[in-house]
Amino acid sequence: MNESTTLGRPASGSGGVSYQDVSAGYFEQRTLQRHAGFFTLLVLGVGAVIAGQYSGWNLGLAQGFGSMLAATVIIAFMYLLLCSSIGEMSAALPHTGGAYSFARTTLGPWGGFSTGLAENIEFILAPAGNMFFMGTYLSAIFGTAPEWQPLWWLVGYACMLLLSVRGLGVSMRVVVVITLAAIGVLVFFFATAIPHVDFAAKALNLAAGDAGTPVEVAGGNGPWLPFGLTGIMLALPFGVYMFLAIEQLPLTAEESHDPSRHVPRALVFGILILTVLALGVLFFSASIGGGAFAMSSSGEPLLDGFREIFGHTASKVLSAVAVLGLAASFLAGSFAAGRNIYSLSRAGYLPTALSVTHPVNKTPNVALLTGSLLALSILLVFWFSFGRENNALMGGIMVSMIVFAGMISYILQSIAFIRLRRLHPDLPRPYRSPYGVFGALVVIGISAITLIYQFLDPLYKWAALGAAAWYLIGMAYFAFYRRHRLVLSPEEAFAVSGGREGHPR
Numbered sequence: 001m002n003e004s005t006t007l008g009r010p011a012s013g014s015g016g017v018s019y020q021d022v023s024a025g026y027f028e029q030r031t032l033q034r035h036a037g038f039f040t041l042l043v044l045g046v047g048a049v050i051a052g053q054y055s056g057w058n059l060g061l062a063q064g065f066g067s068m069l070a071a072t073v074i075i076a077f078m079y080l081l082l083c084s085s086i087g088e089m090s091a092a093l094p095h096t097g098g099a100y101s102f103a104r105t106t107l108g109p110w111g112g113f114s115t116g117l118a119e120n121i122e123f124i125l126a127p128a129g130n131m132f133f134m135g136t137y138l139s140a141i142f143g144t145a146p147e148w149q150p151l152w153w154l155v156g157y158a159c160m161l162l163l164s165v166r167g168l169g170v171s172m173r174v175v176v177v178i179t180l181a182a183i184g185v186l187v188f189f190f191a192t193a194i195p196h197v198d199f200a201a202k203a204l205n206l207a208a209g210d211a212g213t214p215v216e217v218a219g220g221n222g223p224w225l226p227f228g229l230t231g232i233m234l235a236l237p238f239g240v241y242m243f244l245a246i247e248q249l250p251l252t253a254e255e256s257h258d259p260s261r262h263v264p265r266a267l268v269f270g271i272l273i274l275t276v277l278a279l280g281v282l283f284f285s286a287s288i289g290g291g292a293f294a295m296s297s298s299g300e301p302l303l304d305g306f307r308e309i310f311g312h313t314a315s316k317v318l319s320a321v322a323v324l325g326l327a328a329s330f331l332a333g334s335f336a337a338g339r340n341i342y343s344l345s346r347a348g349y350l351p352t353a354l355s356v357t358h359p360v361n362k363t364p365n366v367a368l369l370t371g372s373l374l375a376l377s378i379l380l381v382f383w384f385s386f387g388r389e390n391n392a393l394m395g396g397i398m399v400s401m402i403v404f405a406g407m408i409s410y411i412l413q414s415i416a417f418i419r420l421r422r423l424h425p426d427l428p429r430p431y432r433s434p435y436g437v438f439g440a441l442v443v444i445g446i447s448a449i450t451l452i453y454q455f456l457d458p459l460y461k462w463a464a465l466g467a468a469a470w471y472l473i474g475m476a477y478f479a480f481y482r483r484h485r486l487v488l489s490p491e492e493a494f495a496v497s498g499g500r501e502g503h504p505r
Helices: 038-053 057-063 065-092 099-142 146-165 168-196 228-240 246-255 259-286 291-295 301-346 365-387 391-423 436-456 461-480 490-496
Strands: 206-208 214-216
Touching (some): 038 168, 038 259, 057 391, 065 099, 065 259, 065 391, 065 436, 099 301, 099 461, 099 490, 146 301, 206 291, 214 291, 228 436, 246 391, 291 301, 365 391
Antiparallel strands (some): 206 214
16 A cells, blocks of 8 residues: 555644544455464463573573572563553453553553564564574584574574465464474473482582682582672573563454453463473573583573483484474564564554555565564674674573563553553453552562663673664654654554544454
């Protein structure tokens, strides 16, 4: 569709934005199909996250096992509260816009876009990070030279886009199958690691050196918290990576059979499953092999664990299966990025051409392609700038940028939850958060602390600053250009009319 349209006058109290008139067939070109029930949503939620339990999280072990354990428990509690709040909002507002639509209803167009933009950064970078770690695993499994790792990324993104052409129904089924396999691999790892566990000698083999850097303690029995309370705070972002992205489930609202009932339940049950897996991954990975010290710099911690248990040859076969976990999160995250771009584009916050869906399969292929090209470009820039020389640094930087965007999104979504209860108390809520406003305030507090300590981390603070610069550029784009080219999508119509129009059915 040609985006050249007549601009309308700003609506009263609309935050200084203008809406453009669109053709009669605008929304017909931007429809999705419903595929998912509760079980599919539950597995999709776990699949979106599970790659974070294969790689990336282990960098937090540089602060010590006790620090990472405390950070994991704190973050798991935060996600339980967050998912309960998001579950209530998704039940009341089952739009495909997810976080953007929640904030648009309660915080106006500026709040809506700022929340949607934070999720956009997170959901573009998260699958890119998963693909980076998957490339590291595949290089180790097949023995390819490190400098050829970008070829794995190209193959991965090409396979994802080819799969999306078949339709999101097929894509969802593929993600469900490989996610179940990925969970099975983790459970198998836990069971086979038990005879090899030596907790005191392995998990506690790290201490703080004279220069303030981690050093290995021969024989173990080192301190639980080698860097004290600061170590826990610096480990929080890596705890986040073990749960991050489950909040993407509301983006599937217009593809779910009963989003008001199924999305909240999938969020809460999903976070409980992920908590059990995260604690198992942390304990068993740190308690075998080279222990916490070796795992803190590993690019493929699960593969290293299998090597310790089965040796190099057998471990390659098992780790080839383990790559499915990374693939599950990569696919789920890429589709989430596409839905995020689709919803922001449909409402005019991004160029409207990005939200046109496939005429037959009704998949947001243009949005998926755009998000994939941007993610792949970022990977290549990072790789040729510094990643070739330091894989661990590149992985840590990507995790830090993803977590920065996630924390901004969580804070804004929690504020939106509080305001939705105040502004729309009578809106039907098939699910209500048992933690209420208090739970949302706790999420805001933990997210804010995580953000602050990201900027205090001497190694990764530049990653947070880079993500912040991206965020500010996006806000400037909206302020000076896109805010005068919005479209009355269902989310916008609902917000502008005070809930009288555009209610999701």
